[in-house]
Amino acid sequence: MTSRARSSKKKAAPTPPPAGPTLHTPDTLPAPVLAGRDFLSNLDMTAAELRTVMDTAHSMKRGEWRAVKPLNGLSLALVFEKASLRTRTTFDVGMYQLGGHAITLSNQEVGLGTRERVSDVARNLERWVDGVMARVYLQGTLQELAENAEIPIINGLSDMLHPAQLLADYQTIEAEYGQDLRGKRIVYIGDGNNLANSHIHMGILTGTDVTIVTPVGYEPNASVAMDAVKRGANLTITNDLSAVEGADVLYTDVWISMGMEAEADIRRRAFRGYQVTPRMLDTIAGDGVFLHCLPAHYGEETVPEATEHRKSRVFDQAENRLHAQKALMYHLMGAMTPRW
Structure with missing residues (x-):
């Protein structure tokens, strides 16, 4: 029986894996720069605030927020007059990844301005959820929601603007x-x-x-x-x-x-x-x-x-809809305390 001779060559040391992203902890999160405000237009933020939101979006895409759930215990209502694939999926998944919860409300369920006054819808939702994303026909509907609710209103699309x-x-x-x-x-x-x-x-x-x-x-x-x-x-x-x-x-x-x-x-x-x-x-x-x-x-x-x-x-x-909207939601809602 013969035996195979061992090679005298030394095995090369394995290449170390590339360094992963630096993970945020609750103590290293940036301060929410849009806390409690509405986002109906890109001009609802300054250039400096936009820079902070964009930096957060890039950081989230790099995976640096995996260890934190800054919206834990918060809820976002997703109100749709117009159908959507990307808007619904990314806001819903985004809330989940940040630790929060999203509830989708179709136009058939809500009937903004038809089944119920827009102002009444706003005053109901603000007592249950911590923010509203609305994808609507008219910019005026968003403005009416914002005027009648103390929680952040996010423009998911209107006839006038599509800021997210x-x-x-x-x-x-x-x-x-x-x-x-x-x-x-x-x-x-x-x-x-x-x-x-x-x-x-x-x-x-x-x-x-x-x-x-x-x-x-x-x-x-x-x-x-x-x-x-x-x-x-x-x-x-x-x-x-x-x-x-x-x-x-x-x-x-x-x-x-x-x-x-x-x-x-x-x-x-x-x-x-x-x-x-x-x-x-x-x-x-x-x-x-x-x-x-x-x-x-x-x-x-x-x-x-x-x-x-x-x-x-x-x-x-x-x-990038997912990452940018997660950053937006964090900066609008990240300073909130769960109400329950």
Whole structure:
């Protein structure tokens, strides 16, 4: 019987695993900078407060909050007039990961302004939960909720603004370009809707150069644009498609939002030529990225080949809804004491 000779070579020492993230403890959490306030618009926070929220979002994505449950014992009502995949899932999962609880209320159950006065809904919810996220048709509904409830009201989408989405968008953009985005060209192409308005607000806060490219008659809200100009923002509103060229970020959204189905044919004709395709993506900056808040109506504002393009960060952007909204909820609700 023969035996196999042992090798005289020494085995290399195993490579140590990379250091993990520094985990927060209850004593190292940042102070909630928006404590008890409403978040109906990105302009409900200062540039410094936005920076803190974004830093928290990045920290959460790195896994540095796994050891803490800062919203333990708190509850958030999720009120939906409009259907949602990303908004519902990310706010619900986000509350769970922070130690809290979310309850989803459909329009059939609540009937804002139809089954029950908005003010009555607000005064009921504030006695049971610690915050409300509402995804509604009208900005005025959010304002009425905020005026009648002493707990934080979060805009999950309205006809005027979509501010929580923009937090995720800018987290995605910062992952590409870093924190200082001054002078970066953010080009939004398509309907001058709630997202276009919120892009203008974020341009005010971050110093980005925001360009809205839209057909005649579909420009963003005039008062939003005028306010941005008064504040010294770098804003361009144009119908010229060549403005897309050289963009650092190219962003689009659906042409036909929920509630606009009767205008579908008119809008498709008006927006012909404004579709984001791989050919259009070839004209933006070499390191530029493509964003879309989803859902995509393929064949209209974009095509599958664009969301799957090497410059696309669409699904990173969707993931960041979770992290950015967790950061927002922490800074709004993190100073609260459970009421039970």
